[in-house]
Amino acid sequence: xxxxxxxxxxxxxxEGDSAVIKCTYSDSASNYFPWYKxxxxxxxxxxxxxxxxxxxxxDQRIAVTLNKTAKHFSLHITETQPEDSAVxxxxxxxxxxxxxxxxxxxxxxxxxx
Amino acid sequence: NAGVTQTPKFQVLKTGQSMTLQCAQDMNxxxxxxxxxxxxxxLRLIYYSASEGTTDKGEVPNGYNVSRLNxxxxxxxxxxxxxxxxxxxxCASSELAxxxxxxxxxxxxx
Numbered sequence: 649x650x651x652x653x654x655x656x657x658x659x660x661x662x663e664g665d666s667a668v669i670k671c672t673y674s675d676s677a678s679n680y681f682p683w684y685k686x687x688x689x690x691x692x693x694x695x696x697x698x699x700x701x702x703x704x705x706x707d708q709r710i711a712v713t714l715n716k717t718a719k720h721f722s723l724h725i726t727e728t729q730p731e732d733s734a735v736x737x738x739x740x741x742x743x744x745x746x747x748x749x750x751x752x753x754x755x756x757x758x759x760x761x
Numbered sequence: 762n763a764g765v766t767q768t769p770k771f772q773v774l775k776t777g778q779s780m781t782l783q784c785a786q787d788m789n790x791x792x793x794x795x796x797x798x799x800x801x802x803x804l805r806l807i808y809y810s811a812s813e814g815t816t817d818k819g820e821v822p823n824g825y826n827v828s829r830l831n832x833x834x835x836x837x838x839x840x841x842x843x844x845x846x847x848x849x850x851x852c853a854s855s856e857l858a859x860x861x862x863x864x865x866x867x868x869x870x871x
Contacts, residue, residue, distance in 0.1 A: 649820065652803075654803075657801075680858045682858070682859065682860075684862075689864075689865075690864060690865070691765075691851055691853075691862035691863050691864050691865050692804070692851070692862045693862070694859055694860070694861070697858070697859065699858075737803060737804065741858060748794075748806055748809060748819065749804075749806070749860060750806075750820075751803035751804045751805070752803055753801055753802060753803040754801075754803055
């Protein structure tokens, strides 16, 4: 099955700086890559996703890039704010059957005011 | 529109006890999922249901059973709880690729 690795496991940045989280995947058949944000005591919330026919996608301060050849994708958060502090998960899906997701192990982002 | 709801929020069981975690969604999604989340391991798929009437094993199905009661509801049962099943359990639903998660059930088995 798919194996997703995520780095770093923890990340601290000053408010206003950028944060980058990186993931690699193993299954070349994967073609859907979502990112989730999880706040303390809550379920994961989808913040952005990208499909394999696109190299980059932006939504305000958040962007995701995908390199299919190297099998890696990254989340970029610019102008970080304290409310961006959370755990972020990447995931990959081969979109067969029920669109099962395979998750990375998470990155705890702390934005220091 | 509540999205995905889960009950209970918290539960403590003794080893060997059984219980059922309930999940319901009001988004008319076809697919539903159960995940467990353990520290440092991300979310791992236990079982999923691609559509009403079907269920399939995920990555870590041992010790669990599921029932897709109807299109809205998908329950997870632990027949004989073990300490290794101490975890946070999340239910999710989807129509296409995007999955929407419930708030989770924190289960402790002593």
